[in-house]
Amino acid sequence: MVPFAERMSGIKPSDIREILKVASRPDVISFAGGLPAPELFPVEEVRAAFDAVMEENGRVALQYGPTDGYLRLREQICRRVADKNQIQTDPGHVFITAGSQQGLDFLGKLFLNPGDTVVLESPSYLGAINAFRQYQPNFVEVPTDENGMIMEELDRVLATTPNVKLIYIIPDFQNPSGRTWPLERRRQFVEIISKYGVPAIEDNPYGDLRFRGERHPSLKSMDTEGLVVYFGSFSKILSPGFRVGWMIADEQIIEKVNHIAQASVLQTATVNMMTISKYLDMFDVDEHVAKILPVYKHRCELMIGTMRETFPEEATFTDPDGGLFTWVELPKYVNTRELAPIALERKVAYVPSSGFYPKGDVHNAMRLNYSCATDERLVEGVKILADVLKGAIK
Amino acid sequence: MVPFAERMSGIKPSDIREILKVASRPDVISFAGGLPAPELFPVEEVRAAFDAVMEENGRVALQYGPTDGYLRLREQICRRVADKNQIQTDPGHVFITAGSQQGLDFLGKLFLNPGDTVVLESPSYLGAINAFRQYQPNFVEVPTDENGMIMEELDRVLATTPNVKLIYIIPDFQNPSGRTWPLERRRQFVEIISKYGVPAIEDNPYGDLRFRGERHPSLKSMDTEGLVVYFGSFSKILSPGFRVGWMIADEQIIEKVNHIAQASVLQTATVNMMTISKYLDMFDVDEHVAKILPVYKHRCELMIGTMRETFPEEATFTDPDGGLFTWVELPKYVNTRELAPIALERKVAYVPSSGFYPKGDVHNAMRLNYSCATDERLVEGVKILADVLKGAIK
Numbered sequence: 169m170v171p172f173a174e175r176m177s178g179i180k181p182s183d184i185r186e187i188l189k190v191a192s193r194p195d196v197i198s199f200a201g202g203l204p205a206p207e208l209f210p211v212e213e214v215r216a217a218f219d220a221v222m223e224e225n226g227r228v229a230l231q232y233g234p235t236d237g238y239l240r241l242r243e244q245i246c247r248r249v250a251d252k253n254q255i256q257t258d259p260g261h262v263f264i265t266a267g268s269q270q271g272l273d274f275l276g277k278l279f280l281n282p283g284d285t286v287v288l289e290s291p292s293y294l295g296a297i298n299a300f301r302q303y304q305p306n307f308v309e310v311p312t313d314e315n316g317m318i319m320e321e322l323d324r325v326l327a328t329t330p331n332v333k334l335i336y337i338i339p340d341f342q343n344p345s346g347r348t349w350p351l352e353r354r355r356q357f358v359e360i361i362s363k364y365g366v367p368a369i370e371d372n373p374y375g376d377l378r379f380r381g382e383r384h385p386s387l388k389s390m391d392t393e394g395l396v397v398y399f400g401s402f403s404k405i406l407s408p409g410f411r412v413g414w415m416i417a418d419e420q421i422i423e424k425v426n427h428i429a430q431a432s433v434l435q436t437a438t439v440n441m442m443t444i445s446k447y448l449d450m451f452d453v454d455e456h457v458a459k460i461l462p463v464y465k466h467r468c469e470l471m472i473g474t475m476r477e478t479f480p481e482e483a484t485f486t487d488p489d490g491g492l493f494t495w496v497e498l499p500k501y502v503n504t505r506e507l508a509p510i511a512l513e514r515k516v517a518y519v520p521s522s523g524f525y526p527k528g529d530v531h532n533a534m535r536l537n538y539s540c541a542t543d544e545r546l547v548e549g550v551k552i553l554a555d556v557l558k559g560a561i562k
Numbered sequence: 563m564v565p566f567a568e569r570m571s572g573i574k575p576s577d578i579r580e581i582l583k584v585a586s587r588p589d590v591i592s593f594a595g596g597l598p599a600p601e602l603f604p605v606e607e608v609r610a611a612f613d614a615v616m617e618e619n620g621r622v623a624l625q626y627g628p629t630d631g632y633l634r635l636r637e638q639i640c641r642r643v644a645d646k647n648q649i650q651t652d653p654g655h656v657f658i659t660a661g662s663q664q665g666l667d668f669l670g671k672l673f674l675n676p677g678d679t680v681v682l683e684s685p686s687y688l689g690a691i692n693a694f695r696q697y698q699p700n701f702v703e704v705p706t707d708e709n710g711m712i713m714e715e716l717d718r719v720l721a722t723t724p725n726v727k728l729i730y731i732i733p734d735f736q737n738p739s740g741r742t743w744p745l746e747r748r749r750q751f752v753e754i755i756s757k758y759g760v761p762a763i764e765d766n767p768y769g770d771l772r773f774r775g776e777r778h779p780s781l782k783s784m785d786t787e788g789l790v791v792y793f794g795s796f797s798k799i800l801s802p803g804f805r806v807g808w809m810i811a812d813e814q815i816i817e818k819v820n821h822i823a824q825a826s827v828l829q830t831a832t833v834n835m836m837t838i839s840k841y842l843d844m845f846d847v848d849e850h851v852a853k854i855l856p857v858y859k860h861r862c863e864l865m866i867g868t869m870r871e872t873f874p875e876e877a878t879f880t881d882p883d884g885g886l887f888t889w890v891e892l893p894k895y896v897n898t899r900e901l902a903p904i905a906l907e908r909k910v911a912y913v914p915s916s917g918f919y920p921k922g923d924v925h926n927a928m929r930l931n932y933s934c935a936t937d938e939r940l941v942e943g944v945k946i947l948a949d950v951l952k953g954a955i956k
Contacts, residue, residue, distance in 0.1 A: 169760075169761055169788070169789060169814075170673065170726075170727045170728075170759065170760060172672055172673060172818060173671065173672060173674050173675050173678075173697070173727075174675055175671065175675075176818060176821075179818075179822060179825055181821050189628075203626055204625070206621035206622070206625050207621065209620065209621050211621065211624065214620070215613060215616040215617075218613075219609060219612075222606075222608065222609040222612075223609075226603065226605030226608070226609070227600035227603050227605065228600070228803075229803055230600065230603040230605065230802070231597060231598070231600050231801075232595075232597055232803065266660060266827055267827065267828060269826065270826065273827065277567065277569065277696065278567060278570060279567055280567050281568055284567075295824075295825075298824065299825050299826065302671065302822070302826070303567070332564075333567075334564075365563050365564065366563075366564060393563075395563060408625060408832075409622075409624040409625050409832035410624070410831055410833055411660075411827075411831040420563075424566060424570060426575070427570075427573045427574060428573060428696070430575060430692065431573055431667065431692040431693050431695065431696050432663065432693065432696070433660055433661065433663055433664045433667065433805075433827075434663045434689070434805075435805070436805070437660070437803060437804055437831060437834055438802075439803045439804055439834070440831055440833070440834065
């Protein structure tokens, strides 16, 4: 058979998806995923919404629909982002995706020639690195501290790097670090990208999952140049199994994304968009989020508390105010990729740090997810992990 | 802002989607779409299937799921293609897509470097041309006759064209021509591609919509080299609004498609795969298809009959045995792209031929869809179109 395309040499299986395969075994305590807690899914409400869609509008729901997405849902998203993220927009600037991963693929396709540069936080979301890698870019990582991306470093990178076509950031409860950018950095960020005219993806799947402290305005709400593309999703506040997310962007980007979607996938499933829209009409999704938050807060505090009690003192970790993850940093000589099979043998799964760095060259950290385990298993898993880590500390 | 990627110069809005925007106005009689008849959708059955999924397995359905798709659905697809298409396979060779358009994007990504060649029937499906165009290939068209692709021409093309990486064909009720390949051509095709080792996509969305004559075996069923990638879909037999299709391919292709899907979209919506799977368990989809077929047969015969009565004698058209389309050919000097706005002014929509040719250089044909109009509107629309065509005939 003919050879595969050159781009395929960079398209590798995701560490997470591969680990998740093992981690999904019921005997494994998994801190590896980024899954919402399934026991909190509003199954009955979703069912009622679907029934209502079928009752009122079944034939439309089962048919092809517009490429940019169901209009009523785009209107609802406009109201939501105005309320939650201080973004003033209209449905013409909203494009429905089959989840934000698809949005990453679309924007990689839109902006990246082979050899162009993508700028990322260090570490960054593994799935974004993999999405962009399909378009054969170079990656430049911007150093971070406990408040996220360091703006002086970003400015330096943009001043000195040719062909930067895209910046990718997660300012709220970052994946994997759990960190959130304070207000001042957000302002600086928008100023800096405006100076260089470089578009940025503000990926915000976790923003609504804040269980402590005050919300910050989105980068998009401060953007006067149309450079920020804002990504939101129903995956973490409602259901990832529906695969419905959205992007908000400048007209010229929305227009091109529309053409890409026509060529790549036609549209997001009509029935999914209409069911979520109906759910938002029939129920208060914020009431649902209000039920999730204390559970995630409790699990986060239980994980952090147990880590404080049991982890070797050489380990440091973030204490996030929301989202799904904490990030554990260890002495440089500890290799979490080598420890992963040892932990898995003891039925505990996590994601080693290397996947969150484009060069795969940082091995002394790990991402832990706390949203998905019962108290007992969570404590047990952390204790086992503590034991594994102690064995690796010199 | 930074410039868009080079590939974007080839990614244009689809003729169909743009015309469909106008055609969806209720006062327009549209022969432009490829939509199943919505009044035939099994709305109540789909609702029952969804309810059962929520009842039995709601938390799994609303959660992330495996990249290659829900296992039970892949098993059901294996049984279906064994029964209908004489394909013997197993779930490990089946990959669920969010519709076949996504499969086209994935295989373009997998095989095409810029400048590689894709071989197509002439004319071919506009959406496939647009999907592949994202990867900047050359297109080589193989001439067709009333029995589809001419095999001597295919052999000649493959013998003389460098870097052919992919062949795309629709052997059953082709879009746009409505033509079906006879058995002997199928055998020849598989022989020829085996000689050259070139992979081929056998796109078969319409195969189950046969209302006359006997089924032919699929190309995939004759393929001993693992070169044929078979595409099937629930869009035309059940519902396009669910966006669920599948591909069947050799292991090495499935493995790479899995990596592409992880990077591009993660997975097809869990809830959609489980609902369709449950529908197939609870109901007989072939009974549903048996209800569709006489309606499509009737509409096809009514359209063809009315065209025979009213179209200028210079027009020739296919009389398909199934599927959704007939293809009208006119004298060389007639330009259907220029006639389209005239027809639209008189509230009739169709798709002009140019979009079905990669170079956009054939203007004297049009695609008509018969599946979606009532008898009265169908006859009225054909008569108006006849009138428009007569005005263009010298």
